[in-house]
Amino acid sequence: MDQARRRVLKGGGAVGVLTWLGAAGVVSFPAHAAEPVFAIHGVAAVMEALGAAGATESAAVEIHAAEIVENGAMVPVEVVSRVPASRQIALLVDQNPTTLAALFDLPEGTAPQLQTRIKMAKTSHVIALVEAEGGFHVARREIKIVQGGCA
């Protein structure tokens, strides 16, 4: 079921799903949304759309970041997964207008560890969601923001 939903989201069927979500008041559409899942608001709704509603908290996924960051426009974050066969990493920010920040597909041979920089509108939980062999593993970490970035 979850796998089927993921395929639907990746294909053109996503429009139908989003039309339904839109009618249900779950989704708002920013201009030029590249991929529908980025237009979904809220951690639970994004995880549901990714097929990860039943994701389990896992100590095998780590988010490395400072506890307090001065400038929310540029928050360095590193995600490390020790879950075998990690194939996708999603990075979500709970309190941002755009919940999903980035989605990384890792082909075989690419290490499930990456560093990037994200915007955070205010102090919030950052969520790393790792897909591995059909299962989802999640880690959360609060990052305090002194000066919010325009996220």
Added chain:
Amino acid sequence: MTEPVRIRATASEGMTQVRLMAAHPMETGRRRLPDGALVPAHYITDLTVLHNARVVLQARFGPSVSRDPYLVFSFAGGVPGDTVSVRWRDNRGEQRSDSVTVR
């Protein structure tokens, strides 16, 4: 006009580490100028990293990725002299592709 992606790819002990920074404003579409005018959304939506012709990372971004997107990651394989390239496309349809030789 787009600017080149800055890329560094270093091979060591069977892995190649890639560091990249793609020059891009990553405007969310929510920022206002002092006169109150909204700055239109302008951000990279897709970024792909290739080792020679093989995809080693496929990233999809929303506007919450910081200005001048920065990534560090590693893939298995790669020797000095190989090519690592980065392609991106943004929400306006602009594209760019740059490559570097693995050191």
